[in-house]
Amino acid sequence: MQTIDLVIAGIDWLITVDPGRRIIRDAAIAVHASKIVAIGKSAEIAKNYAGTRTVDGRHTVATPGLIDCHLHASFQLSRGLADEANAQSFLFDRMYPYEAALDSEDVRVSATLAGAELLKHGVTCFIDPGNYHPEASVEGVMSTGIRCIVSRSSFDLTKSVLGILPERMIESTAVALEHAETVLERYAKSGNPRLGASASFRGLNNASDELILGLDKLARKYGTLLQTHACFSYSTHDSSVARTGMAEIERLEKLGVIDERMLIVHSGWLEPQEVAILARRKPSLVCAPSSSLHNGYGNFLFGKLPELMALGVNVTVGSDHASSGIVDMPQEIRLACCCYKETRINPRVMPPETGIEMATVNGAKAALMSDRIGSIEVGKEADIALFDTRRPEWQPLINPVANLVYSATGDSVRDVFVAGDQVVANGRLTKVDENKLYEEIPVAVSRFGKHLKFDQMVQLRWPVS
Numbered sequence: 220m221q222t223i224d225l226v227i228a229g230i231d232w233l234i235t236v237d238p239g240r241r242i243i244r245d246a247a248i249a250v251h252a253s254k255i256v257a258i259g260k261s262a263e264i265a266k267n268y269a270g271t272r273t274v275d276g277r278h279t280v281a282t283p284g285l286i287d288c289h290l291h292a293s294f295q296l297s298r299g300l301a302d303e304a305n306a307q308s309f310l311f312d313r314m315y316p317y318e319a320a321l322d323s324e325d326v327r328v329s330a331t332l333a334g335a336e337l338l339k340h341g342v343t344c345f346i347d348p349g350n351y352h353p354e355a356s357v358e359g360v361m362s363t364g365i366r367c368i369v370s371r372s373s374f375d376l377t378k379s380v381l382g383i384l385p386e387r388m389i390e391s392t393a394v395a396l397e398h399a400e401t402v403l404e405r406y407a408k409s410g411n412p413r414l415g416a417s418a419s420f421r422g423l424n425n426a427s428d429e430l431i432l433g434l435d436k437l438a439r440k441y442g443t444l445l446q447t448h449a450c451f452s453y454s455t456h457d458s459s460v461a462r463t464g465m466a467e468i469e470r471l472e473k474l475g476v477i478d479e480r481m482l483i484v485h486s487g488w489l490e491p492q493e494v495a496i497l498a499r500r501k502p503s504l505v506c507a508p509s510s511s512l513h514n515g516y517g518n519f520l521f522g523k524l525p526e527l528m529a530l531g532v533n534v535t536v537g538s539d540h541a542s543s544g545i546v547d548m549p550q551e552i553r554l555a556c557c558c559y560k561e562t563r564i565n566p567r568v569m570p571p572e573t574g575i576e577m578a579t580v581n582g583a584k585a586a587l588m589s590d591r592i593g594s595i596e597v598g599k600e601a602d603i604a605l606f607d608t609r610r611p612e613w614q615p616l617i618n619p620v621a622n623l624v625y626s627a628t629g630d631s632v633r634d635v636f637v638a639g640d641q642v643v644a645n646g647r648l649t650k651v652d653e654n655k656l657y658e659e660i661p662v663a664v665s666r667f668g669k670h671l672k673f674d675q676m677v678q679l680r681w682p683v684s
């Protein structure tokens with residue numbers, strides 16, 4: 220009998236997402252020194268392992284900790300500020316002014332709320348496309364216990380066909396690259412296993428070739444991923460063609476930066492030759508359902524993600540930002556699966572197993588962390604979510620994969636572990652004082668709100684007395 224740190228036993232259904240995609244009934248997970256040392260039937264594990272700590276997994280479905288491949292931690296305070304806006308207005312009238320108004324304390328509060336909301340919905344790792352206060356972002360996110368890949372995002376072109384960026388967000392190419400390298404130096408090999416860094420340009424229309432090539436070089440130097448938004452609406456596509464004569468993916472191909480360590484967010488509006496490039500180069504792509512649905516970008520009507528997946532491209536899922544409402548991965552998975560069924564008029568498109576893979580093993584691959592997270596397997600870090608099945612939406616529990624994707628929301632997450640460390644217990648965060656956080660939020664909103672025209676941004680149409 221071996222004494223180890225933690226045994227989670229009696230799990231009703233363990234969805235491993237391991238190479239055999241095993242689902243184990245009455246299962247147990249043995250954890251020691253942050254890693255999974257054994258999984259199996261509860262009775263078998265009990266014969267060999269005694270946990271210094273035990274967690275009762277009865278009435279739960281266990282999954283790998285979910286991976287959100289695209290979430291702006293600094294946008295968590297933007298709910299209600301970007302409704303009913305097309306792509307151009309969303310970016311240039313709402314989100315860029317919001318972003319330019321944030322100071323570092325606002326970003327710390329926003330990032331803390333982001334980590335808190337993600338963890339409470341079963342997410343144990345997320346990729347942030349970056350902001351202008353990466354130190355504050357890291358401080359907030361890391362205080363929650365979640366894993367994160369941070370970035371220092373950059374723009375170096377003031378104008379595009381879509382609009383003009385706020386003064387505070389403009390930098391020269393050299394300064395943008397210098398800031399990006401500072402973040403990579405500090406966080407890419409920080410020694411904190413929950414923290415990583417990436418190189419990021421926020422979009423092609425406000426990025427010069429020099430900036431994109433410089434960031435690609437930095438990503439290679441530090442062995443990290445290179446990420447950007449691309450092809451999220453007809454507007455960004457059209458703007459790219461108007462300025463450069465090339466569609467966005469064509470331009471990235473011409474620059475020679477697309478390969479398997481690139482993460483391209485959205486890719487929901489593609490020309491046929493762009494589909495061919497993505498199928499050949501195989502970057503990871505992020506489906507961001509609620510972002511497209513909230514602002515009507517047409518990513519499901521025109522997106523080619525099911526076809527690209529069939530061609531061997533790694534497709535993941537991301538909740539993008541709180542300004543489109545939900546930051547809830549089980550709901551995002553459901554939207555990804557169901558919206559493609561609806562727009563293709565075909566229920567065989569995107570089965571629930573595909574949705575779960577997008578948010579687990581595919582996410583780990585995109586994060587360049589397949590050897591560490593993404594499935595419940597011996598040797599991997601113990602990132603685990605337990606869903607409470609004693610709730611109406613989980614009943615009857617005949618097919619846990621279907622229930623997780625089609626019925627459940629992240630609200631049914633009971634316990635969450637990151638590297639064996641319990642960060643959510645019975646639905647409550649263990650490392651964050653939630654009451655204090657909820658008091659800090661209105662203070663931050665009134666601070667950054669002074670720089671914004673809320674009367675033009677907020678679409679509250681009914682009288683308030």
Ligand SMILES: [Zn+2]
Binds near residue numbers: 289291348448540
């Ligand atoms: Zn985004």
